Amino acid sequence: MTDTDKFRIGVCGTGNLGRMHLGGLAQRPDVTVAAICDIRPDAMAKAQEVLTRAGSSAKPCRFTELREMLREPLDAVLIVTPTDLHARQSVLALRAGCAVFCEKPMALSLRDCDRIIAARDHAKRQLMIGQCLRFWPEYQALRQAVQSGEYGRLRALTMTRVGAFPDASVNAWMGNGRRSGGALLDLHLHDADWAQDVFGPPRALCAAGLTGPSDAIDEVSAIWRYADFQVTLRGSWLHQTFSMTWQAVFEHAALEFGTRPEGGLCLRRAGAAAWEPVPPPAGPDGYAAEMTYFLDCVRGRETNTRCTAESTRQTLALLLLEKEAVRRQTWIRPGRL
Numbered sequence: 001m002t003d004t005d006k007f008r009i010g011v012c013g014t015g016n017l018g019r020m021h022l023g024g025l026a027q028r029p030d031v032t033v034a035a036i037c038d039i040r041p042d043a044m045a046k047a048q049e050v051l052t053r054a055g056s057s058a059k060p061c062r063f064t065e066l067r068e069m070l071r072e073p074l075d076a077v078l079i080v081t082p083t084d085l086h087a088r089q090s091v092l093a094l095r096a097g098c099a100v101f102c103e104k105p106m107a108l109s110l111r112d113c114d115r116i117i118a119a120r121d122h123a124k125r126q127l128m129i130g131q132c133l134r135f136w137p138e139y140q141a142l143r144q145a146v147q148s149g150e151y152g153r154l155r156a157l158t159m160t161r162v163g164a165f166p167d168a169s170v171n172a173w174m175g176n177g178r179r180s181g182g183a184l185l186d187l188h189l190h191d192a193d194w195a196q197d198v199f200g201p202p203r204a205l206c207a208a209g210l211t212g213p214s215d216a217i218d219e220v221s222a223i224w225r226y227a228d229f230q231v232t233l234r235g236s237w238l239h240q241t242f243s244m245t246w247q248a249v250f251e252h253a254a255l256e257f258g259t260r261p262e263g264g265l266c267l268r269r270a271g272a273a274a275w276e277p278v279p280p281p282a283g284p285d286g287y288a289a290e291m292t293y294f295l296d297c298v299r300g301r302e303t304n305t306r307c308t309a310e311s312t313r314q315t316l317a318l319l320l321l322e323k324e325a326v327r328r329q330t331w332i333r334p335g336r337l
Protein backbone atom coordinates (compact mmCIF):
# COMPACT_ATOMS: atom_id res chain seq x y z
CA MET A 1 0.00 0.00 0.00
CA THR A 2 1.46 3.39 -1.00
CA ASP A 3 1.37 6.37 1.34
CA THR A 4 -1.31 8.03 -0.80
CA ASP A 5 -3.66 5.01 -0.32
CA LYS A 6 -3.31 5.11 3.44
CA PHE A 7 -5.86 6.57 5.78
CA ARG A 8 -4.67 9.89 7.21
CA ILE A 9 -5.35 10.10 10.92
CA GLY A 10 -4.98 12.93 13.42
CA VAL A 11 -4.83 12.29 17.16
CA CYS A 12 -5.98 15.06 19.50
CA GLY A 13 -4.70 14.43 23.04
CA THR A 14 -1.40 12.57 23.35
CA GLY A 15 -1.56 11.71 27.06
CA ASN A 16 -1.82 8.19 28.47
CA LEU A 17 -4.54 6.82 26.27
CA GLY A 18 -3.65 8.89 23.21
CA ARG A 19 -0.18 7.33 23.25
CA MET A 20 -1.69 3.87 23.73
CA HIS A 21 -3.81 4.41 20.59
CA LEU A 22 -0.77 5.77 18.72
CA GLY A 23 1.16 2.59 19.57
CA GLY A 24 -1.69 0.58 18.04
CA LEU A 25 -2.03 2.81 14.95
CA ALA A 26 1.73 2.54 14.34
CA GLN A 27 1.29 -1.23 13.81
CA ARG A 28 -1.33 -0.81 11.09
CA PRO A 29 -0.11 -0.87 7.49
CA ASP A 30 -3.25 0.90 6.22
CA VAL A 31 -3.01 4.14 8.22
CA THR A 32 -0.64 7.08 8.53
CA VAL A 33 -0.58 9.17 11.67
CA ALA A 34 -0.46 12.48 9.79
CA ALA A 35 -0.94 14.90 12.70
CA ILE A 36 -1.02 15.08 16.46
CA CYS A 37 -2.33 17.82 18.73
CA ASP A 38 -1.81 18.54 22.42
CA ILE A 39 -1.51 21.67 24.52
CA ARG A 40 1.65 20.10 26.01
CA PRO A 41 4.61 19.89 23.61
CA ASP A 42 6.28 17.36 25.96
CA ALA A 43 3.32 14.99 25.54
CA MET A 44 3.71 15.24 21.75
CA ALA A 45 7.45 14.55 22.01
CA LYS A 46 6.63 11.38 24.00
CA ALA A 47 4.01 10.47 21.39
CA GLN A 48 6.64 10.68 18.66
CA GLU A 49 8.87 8.35 20.72
CA VAL A 50 5.99 5.86 20.97
CA LEU A 51 5.54 5.88 17.18
CA THR A 52 9.25 5.46 16.53
CA ARG A 53 9.63 2.67 19.11
CA ALA A 54 6.70 0.86 17.51
CA GLY A 55 8.65 0.82 14.23
CA SER A 56 6.71 3.58 12.47
CA SER A 57 8.56 6.06 10.25
CA ALA A 58 5.69 8.57 10.65
CA LYS A 59 6.67 12.10 11.64
CA PRO A 60 3.26 13.66 12.22
CA CYS A 61 2.86 17.44 12.11
CA ARG A 62 2.41 18.82 15.62
CA PHE A 63 -0.27 21.31 16.68
CA THR A 64 -1.25 22.84 19.98
CA GLU A 65 -4.75 23.79 18.79
CA LEU A 66 -7.29 21.40 17.26
CA ARG A 67 -8.66 24.01 14.81
CA GLU A 68 -5.20 24.26 13.27
CA MET A 69 -4.78 20.49 13.03
CA LEU A 70 -8.13 20.31 11.22
CA ARG A 71 -6.71 22.41 8.35
CA GLU A 72 -4.64 19.34 7.42
CA PRO A 73 -6.25 16.86 5.00
CA LEU A 74 -7.36 14.15 7.47
CA ASP A 75 -9.75 11.23 7.02
CA ALA A 76 -10.34 10.61 10.71
CA VAL A 77 -9.58 12.20 14.06
CA LEU A 78 -9.22 10.52 17.44
CA ILE A 79 -10.36 12.68 20.38
CA VAL A 80 -8.43 11.51 23.44
CA THR A 81 -8.53 14.63 25.58
CA PRO A 82 -10.09 15.33 29.01
CA THR A 83 -13.75 14.36 28.99
CA ASP A 84 -15.18 17.87 29.32
CA LEU A 85 -13.60 18.72 25.93
CA HIS A 86 -15.06 15.75 24.02
CA ALA A 87 -18.27 17.41 22.83
CA ARG A 88 -16.71 20.65 21.59
CA GLN A 89 -13.79 18.90 19.89
CA SER A 90 -15.87 16.10 18.32
CA VAL A 91 -18.26 18.67 16.86
CA LEU A 92 -15.32 20.69 15.46
CA ALA A 93 -13.78 17.61 13.83
CA LEU A 94 -17.09 16.43 12.35
CA ARG A 95 -17.78 19.91 10.97
CA ALA A 96 -14.34 19.84 9.36
CA GLY A 97 -15.46 16.70 7.47
CA CYS A 98 -13.52 14.10 9.48
CA ALA A 99 -14.76 10.79 10.82
CA VAL A 100 -14.46 10.86 14.61
CA PHE A 101 -13.43 8.26 17.14
CA CYS A 102 -14.03 9.88 20.54
CA GLU A 103 -12.89 8.26 23.75
CA LYS A 104 -15.42 7.39 26.43
CA PRO A 105 -17.21 8.98 28.20
CA MET A 106 -18.88 10.52 25.16
CA ALA A 107 -19.71 13.62 27.24
CA LEU A 108 -20.83 14.65 30.71
CA SER A 109 -24.40 15.64 29.76
CA LEU A 110 -27.12 14.34 27.44
CA ARG A 111 -27.29 17.78 25.84
CA ASP A 112 -23.65 17.46 24.79
CA CYS A 113 -24.26 13.91 23.46
CA ASP A 114 -27.10 15.32 21.37
CA ARG A 115 -24.85 18.09 20.01
CA ILE A 116 -22.32 15.50 18.83
CA ILE A 117 -25.00 13.29 17.25
CA ALA A 118 -26.51 16.30 15.47
CA ALA A 119 -23.07 17.28 14.11
CA ARG A 120 -22.55 13.71 12.86
CA ASP A 121 -25.91 13.72 11.09
CA HIS A 122 -25.24 17.12 9.54
CA ALA A 123 -21.73 16.19 8.40
CA LYS A 124 -22.73 12.62 7.36
CA ARG A 125 -19.49 11.25 8.79
CA GLN A 126 -18.80 8.22 10.95
CA LEU A 127 -18.78 8.68 14.73
CA MET A 128 -17.83 6.03 17.25
CA ILE A 129 -17.23 6.28 20.99
CA GLY A 130 -14.40 4.17 22.44
CA GLN A 131 -16.47 1.80 24.56
CA CYS A 132 -13.65 -0.71 24.41
CA LEU A 133 -15.32 -3.23 26.73
CA ARG A 134 -17.85 -4.05 23.99
CA PHE A 135 -14.84 -5.47 22.08
CA TRP A 136 -12.95 -7.03 25.03
CA PRO A 137 -12.47 -10.80 24.45
CA GLU A 138 -13.51 -12.00 27.94
CA TYR A 139 -16.58 -9.76 27.89
CA GLN A 140 -17.40 -11.10 24.43
CA ALA A 141 -17.23 -14.60 25.95
CA LEU A 142 -19.76 -13.52 28.58
CA ARG A 143 -22.03 -12.02 25.95
CA GLN A 144 -21.84 -15.31 24.01
CA ALA A 145 -22.70 -17.32 27.16
CA VAL A 146 -25.71 -15.09 27.85
CA GLN A 147 -27.01 -15.06 24.28
CA SER A 148 -26.40 -18.73 23.44
CA GLY A 149 -28.08 -20.03 26.59
CA GLU A 150 -25.48 -22.82 26.79
CA TYR A 151 -25.49 -22.71 30.61
CA GLY A 152 -29.21 -21.98 30.91
CA ARG A 153 -30.75 -18.60 31.67
CA LEU A 154 -28.77 -15.89 33.41
CA ARG A 155 -29.99 -15.32 36.99
CA ALA A 156 -27.48 -12.81 38.37
CA LEU A 157 -24.42 -10.90 37.21
CA THR A 158 -22.00 -8.85 39.31
CA MET A 159 -19.50 -6.55 37.57
CA THR A 160 -16.83 -4.74 39.56
CA ARG A 161 -14.26 -2.19 38.43
CA VAL A 162 -12.09 -0.52 41.02
CA GLY A 163 -8.90 1.50 41.03
CA ALA A 164 -6.89 4.08 42.88
CA PHE A 165 -7.82 7.75 42.77
CA PRO A 166 -6.16 9.30 39.67
CA ASP A 167 -2.61 10.50 40.31
CA ALA A 168 -2.69 14.31 40.06
CA SER A 169 0.90 14.38 38.77
CA VAL A 170 -0.19 12.33 35.72
CA ASN A 171 -3.57 13.83 34.82
CA ALA A 172 -4.92 16.32 37.34
CA TRP A 173 -8.14 16.96 35.40
CA MET A 174 -9.35 13.39 36.03
CA GLY A 175 -9.44 13.92 39.78
CA ASN A 176 -11.75 16.89 39.23
CA GLY A 177 -15.30 15.55 39.09
CA ARG A 178 -16.54 18.55 37.12
CA ARG A 179 -14.16 17.59 34.28
CA SER A 180 -14.22 13.77 34.47
CA GLY A 181 -17.57 12.94 36.13
CA GLY A 182 -15.74 11.09 38.94
CA ALA A 183 -15.53 7.31 39.12
CA LEU A 184 -19.25 7.08 38.26
CA LEU A 185 -18.79 8.45 34.73
CA ASP A 186 -15.13 7.68 34.12
CA LEU A 187 -14.78 4.11 35.44
CA HIS A 188 -18.14 2.58 36.35
CA LEU A 189 -19.43 3.70 32.93
CA HIS A 190 -17.53 0.82 31.28
CA ASP A 191 -19.56 -1.92 32.98
CA ALA A 192 -22.81 0.03 32.83
CA ASP A 193 -22.28 0.45 29.08
CA TRP A 194 -21.60 -3.25 28.61
CA ALA A 195 -24.76 -4.19 30.54
CA GLN A 196 -26.85 -1.58 28.72
CA ASP A 197 -25.57 -2.81 25.36
CA VAL A 198 -26.25 -6.49 26.06
CA PHE A 199 -29.47 -6.30 28.14
CA GLY A 200 -30.92 -2.88 27.32
CA PRO A 201 -32.21 -0.53 30.01
CA PRO A 202 -33.36 -2.25 33.23
CA ARG A 203 -36.98 -2.19 34.43
CA ALA A 204 -35.78 -0.45 37.58
CA LEU A 205 -32.50 0.60 39.16
CA CYS A 206 -31.26 1.72 42.54
CA ALA A 207 -27.83 2.90 43.66
CA ALA A 208 -25.88 3.95 46.70
CA GLY A 209 -22.75 6.04 46.41
CA LEU A 210 -20.19 8.19 48.15
CA THR A 211 -18.84 11.54 47.09
CA GLY A 212 -15.05 11.15 47.00
CA PRO A 213 -12.00 13.32 46.50
CA SER A 214 -13.09 14.26 42.97
CA ASP A 215 -16.12 15.97 44.53
CA ALA A 216 -18.32 13.67 42.43
CA ILE A 217 -19.43 10.06 43.03
CA ASP A 218 -16.21 8.03 43.41
CA GLU A 219 -17.76 4.90 44.97
CA VAL A 220 -21.00 3.44 43.64
CA SER A 221 -22.97 0.22 43.90
CA ALA A 222 -26.00 -0.11 41.66
CA ILE A 223 -28.58 -2.82 41.10
CA TRP A 224 -30.33 -3.07 37.76
CA ARG A 225 -33.49 -5.23 37.85
CA TYR A 226 -34.68 -7.07 34.73
CA ALA A 227 -37.71 -9.37 34.37
CA ASP A 228 -35.98 -12.52 35.67
CA PHE A 229 -32.40 -11.59 36.55
CA GLN A 230 -30.48 -8.76 38.13
CA VAL A 231 -27.16 -7.05 37.51
CA THR A 232 -25.08 -5.56 40.32
CA LEU A 233 -22.50 -3.00 39.23
CA ARG A 234 -19.80 -1.57 41.44
CA GLY A 235 -17.25 1.09 40.59
CA SER A 236 -14.73 2.77 42.85
CA TRP A 237 -11.74 5.06 42.84
CA LEU A 238 -11.13 4.41 46.53
CA HIS A 239 -8.98 1.27 46.05
CA GLN A 240 -5.22 0.72 45.99
CA THR A 241 -4.90 -0.66 42.49
CA PHE A 242 -6.93 -1.43 39.39
CA SER A 243 -8.92 -4.60 38.84
CA MET A 244 -11.94 -5.58 36.76
CA THR A 245 -13.96 -8.69 37.53
CA TRP A 246 -17.33 -10.24 36.90
CA GLN A 247 -19.30 -13.23 38.20
CA ALA A 248 -22.22 -14.59 36.19
CA VAL A 249 -24.66 -17.08 37.69
CA PHE A 250 -26.57 -19.15 35.15
CA GLU A 251 -29.10 -21.93 35.81
CA HIS A 252 -26.50 -24.65 35.19
CA ALA A 253 -23.11 -23.03 35.80
CA ALA A 254 -21.22 -20.06 37.19
CA LEU A 255 -18.76 -18.24 34.93
CA GLU A 256 -16.20 -15.83 36.36
CA PHE A 257 -13.49 -13.45 35.16
CA GLY A 258 -10.92 -11.36 36.99
CA THR A 259 -7.75 -9.44 36.19
CA ARG A 260 -6.03 -10.16 39.52
CA PRO A 261 -3.23 -12.79 39.43
CA GLU A 262 -5.55 -15.64 40.42
CA GLY A 263 -8.12 -14.42 37.87
CA GLY A 264 -8.71 -15.26 34.23
CA LEU A 265 -11.85 -16.92 32.96
CA CYS A 266 -13.18 -19.97 34.82
CA LEU A 267 -16.30 -22.07 34.82
CA ARG A 268 -18.01 -24.10 37.54
CA ARG A 269 -20.68 -26.43 36.16
CA ALA A 270 -23.59 -27.41 38.41
CA GLY A 271 -22.59 -30.50 40.43
CA ALA A 272 -18.88 -30.27 39.42
CA ALA A 273 -16.25 -30.67 42.13
CA ALA A 274 -13.89 -27.98 40.83
CA TRP A 275 -13.56 -24.86 38.69
CA GLU A 276 -12.45 -25.38 35.07
CA PRO A 277 -10.09 -22.75 33.63
CA VAL A 278 -11.44 -21.48 30.32
CA PRO A 279 -8.78 -20.51 27.72
CA PRO A 280 -8.90 -16.77 26.95
CA PRO A 281 -10.80 -16.16 23.73
CA ALA A 282 -8.55 -15.74 20.69
CA GLY A 283 -8.24 -12.39 18.97
CA PRO A 284 -6.87 -8.90 19.49
CA ASP A 285 -7.41 -6.91 22.69
CA GLY A 286 -10.40 -4.61 22.98
CA TYR A 287 -8.52 -1.46 21.96
CA ALA A 288 -7.17 -2.99 18.75
CA ALA A 289 -10.53 -4.61 17.94
CA GLU A 290 -12.51 -1.38 18.44
CA MET A 291 -10.08 0.55 16.20
CA THR A 292 -10.32 -2.08 13.44
CA TYR A 293 -14.11 -1.87 13.65
CA PHE A 294 -14.08 1.94 13.52
CA LEU A 295 -11.75 2.00 10.50
CA ASP A 296 -13.86 -0.67 8.76
CA CYS A 297 -16.96 1.49 9.35
CA VAL A 298 -15.20 4.55 7.94
CA ARG A 299 -14.18 2.57 4.84
CA GLY A 300 -17.75 1.32 4.43
CA ARG A 301 -16.81 -2.33 5.02
CA GLU A 302 -19.03 -2.41 8.13
CA THR A 303 -22.19 -0.63 9.20
CA ASN A 304 -21.85 0.53 12.77
CA THR A 305 -24.30 -1.59 14.72
CA ARG A 306 -21.97 -2.60 17.57
CA CYS A 307 -21.12 0.77 19.07
CA THR A 308 -23.49 3.52 18.04
CA ALA A 309 -23.43 6.96 19.61
CA GLU A 310 -27.15 6.62 20.39
CA SER A 311 -26.44 3.51 22.44
CA THR A 312 -23.60 5.20 24.33
CA ARG A 313 -25.90 8.15 25.04
CA GLN A 314 -28.39 5.69 26.53
CA THR A 315 -25.69 4.47 28.94
CA LEU A 316 -25.03 8.03 30.08
CA ALA A 317 -28.78 8.51 30.62
CA LEU A 318 -28.80 5.45 32.92
CA LEU A 319 -25.78 6.68 34.86
CA LEU A 320 -27.43 10.05 35.39
CA LEU A 321 -30.42 8.12 36.78
CA GLU A 322 -28.03 6.23 39.11
CA LYS A 323 -26.81 9.61 40.32
CA GLU A 324 -30.43 10.59 40.94
CA ALA A 325 -31.07 7.30 42.77
CA VAL A 326 -28.06 7.97 45.03
CA ARG A 327 -29.46 11.39 45.84
CA ARG A 328 -33.07 10.28 46.38
CA GLN A 329 -32.25 6.88 47.92
CA THR A 330 -34.99 5.21 45.95
CA TRP A 331 -35.66 2.81 43.06
CA ILE A 332 -36.11 4.49 39.70
CA ARG A 333 -37.92 3.14 36.64
CA PRO A 334 -35.99 4.40 33.61
CA GLY A 335 -38.94 4.53 31.19
CA ARG A 336 -38.09 6.19 27.88
CA LEU A 337 -34.47 7.38 27.85
Ligand SMILES: NC(=O)c1ccc[n+]([C@@H]2O[C@H](COP(=O)([O-])OP(=O)(O)OC[C@H]3O[C@@H](n4cnc5c(N)ncnc54)[C@H](O)[C@@H]3O)[C@@H](O)[C@H]2O)c1
Binds near residue numbers: 013017038171186
Ligand atom coordinates in the same frame (compact mmCIF):
# COMPACT_ATOMS: atom_id res chain seq x y z
N1 LIG B 1 -11.16 3.46 27.02
C1 LIG B 1 -10.42 3.39 28.12
O1 LIG B 1 -10.17 2.30 28.64
C2 LIG B 1 -9.85 4.65 28.69
C3 LIG B 1 -8.76 4.58 29.57
C4 LIG B 1 -8.20 5.77 30.03
C5 LIG B 1 -8.74 7.00 29.65
N2 LIG B 1 -9.81 7.04 28.82
C6 LIG B 1 -10.40 8.32 28.41
O2 LIG B 1 -9.50 8.96 27.50
C7 LIG B 1 -9.52 10.37 27.69
C8 LIG B 1 -8.10 10.85 27.97
O3 LIG B 1 -7.61 10.22 29.15
P1 LIG B 1 -6.05 10.11 29.46
O4 LIG B 1 -5.91 9.13 30.56
O5 LIG B 1 -5.30 9.88 28.20
O6 LIG B 1 -5.76 11.57 30.01
P2 LIG B 1 -4.35 12.33 29.97
O7 LIG B 1 -4.48 13.50 30.90
O8 LIG B 1 -3.24 11.38 30.17
O9 LIG B 1 -4.27 12.86 28.46
C9 LIG B 1 -5.07 13.91 27.98
C10 LIG B 1 -4.19 14.77 27.07
O10 LIG B 1 -5.01 15.78 26.49
C11 LIG B 1 -4.22 16.98 26.44
N3 LIG B 1 -5.10 18.14 26.31
C12 LIG B 1 -5.73 18.83 27.28
N4 LIG B 1 -6.43 19.84 26.74
C13 LIG B 1 -6.25 19.77 25.40
C14 LIG B 1 -6.73 20.54 24.31
N5 LIG B 1 -7.55 21.59 24.48
N6 LIG B 1 -6.33 20.19 23.06
C15 LIG B 1 -5.49 19.16 22.86
N7 LIG B 1 -5.00 18.39 23.87
C16 LIG B 1 -5.39 18.69 25.11
C17 LIG B 1 -3.43 16.95 27.73
O11 LIG B 1 -2.31 17.81 27.68
C18 LIG B 1 -3.06 15.48 27.83
O12 LIG B 1 -1.81 15.21 27.24
C19 LIG B 1 -10.51 10.62 28.83
O13 LIG B 1 -11.76 10.96 28.35
C20 LIG B 1 -10.57 9.29 29.57
O14 LIG B 1 -11.78 9.05 30.25
C21 LIG B 1 -10.36 5.89 28.32
